[in-house]
Amino acid sequence: MNTNFVDALNEFQARVHDTAQDKGWWEQPREDGTLVALMHSELSELLEALRNCEGKERVAEELSDVVIRAFDFAEYQNIPLGKAMIDKARRNEGRSYRHGGKAF
Numbered sequence: 001m002n003t004n005f006v007d008a009l010n011e012f013q014a015r016v017h018d019t020a021q022d023k024g025w026w027e028q029p030r031e032d033g034t035l036v037a038l039m040h041s042e043l044s045e046l047l048e049a050l051r052n053c054e055g056k057e058r059v060a061e062e063l064s065d066v067v068i069r070a071f072d073f074a075e076y077q078n079i080p081l082g083k084a085m086i087d088k089a090r091r092n093e094g095r096s097y098r099h100g101g102k103a104f
Contacts, residue, residue, distance in 0.1 A: 009082025
């Protein structure tokens, strides 16, 4: 695992959470379900950007919002998301071709 990469992700995670706190989004405790719904809403905005052919810049912006929400939630939950992402990617590398037999 590239320690510098994980350290950078940890720093990013802390920074986006600090920004959310500074902007008032954590003045009151937030329910996990609400936070997941907010991540979902960003995915919906991404889908709309794709449907409306709004261009790569807009798609990148919405995709970034998804990641920012996920890292904000991870920091709130004290989950080291950078390490978890690398661990999961490594597990996926060891999986069989189209594992699970799902159609899509």
